[in-house]
Amino acid sequence: MNAIEVITARQSARAITLTDPAPTGDDLAEILQAGMSAPDHGAIRPWRFKIIEGDARVRLGDIMAEALKRKEPQSDDAALDNIRSKPLRSPMIVAVCAEITEDHPKVPPIEQIVAAGCAGQNVLNAAHAKGYGAIMLSGWVAYDDHVKGALGLEPKDAIVAFIYMGSTDGSGPVKERPRYAEYTSTWTG
């Protein structure tokens, strides 16, 4: 497939369908390196990738459960177990984060978050090009300061998304995509 075909054919896989092996070695390096070609106003390099696999996923689940308990102290065991299990859905998670430079003279935080989002999209496309499945997921945990702190971030920083990644058998329906013309117009002034 050429680049346009890869990008156009990319679609997310359900996290629960992703299996071992997750990308390793050169495959993983190439996938993450693709993120470095994201557009980046001011060359701030705001993106930070945190690889979470193996038992670290269990720890992330514990942290998410702690965050739920702090947010909603009345949460019952079922709710806590449910959130604890979330990171275990796939063999690997790449937390795509943005370390925000505050009060930058030219580049507001939103642009730094967009740059990190673009890096994440490059990772999705590269994973797809290499035959792996992936999906970006967030949820309230991505905005939670306890979760951010555990990942080495400050409240000002952002978890843009958790990219769940792994092998996929590629089965499942091919998604119908919208026609670009419905989202495009020519502005004539």
Ligand SMILES: Cc1cc2nc3c(=O)[nH]c(=O)nc-3n(C[C@H](O)[C@H](O)[C@H](O)COP(=O)(O)O)c2cc1C
């Ligand atoms: C930043 C970001 C966060 C997302 N978070 C979630 C999420 O928490 N839950 C979800 O079901 N989809 C989420 N999505 C959407 C999925 O990643 C995915 O795009 C969607 O399921 C459509 O699939 P597609 O990528 O094949 O079009 C998120 C997308 C982005 C860009």
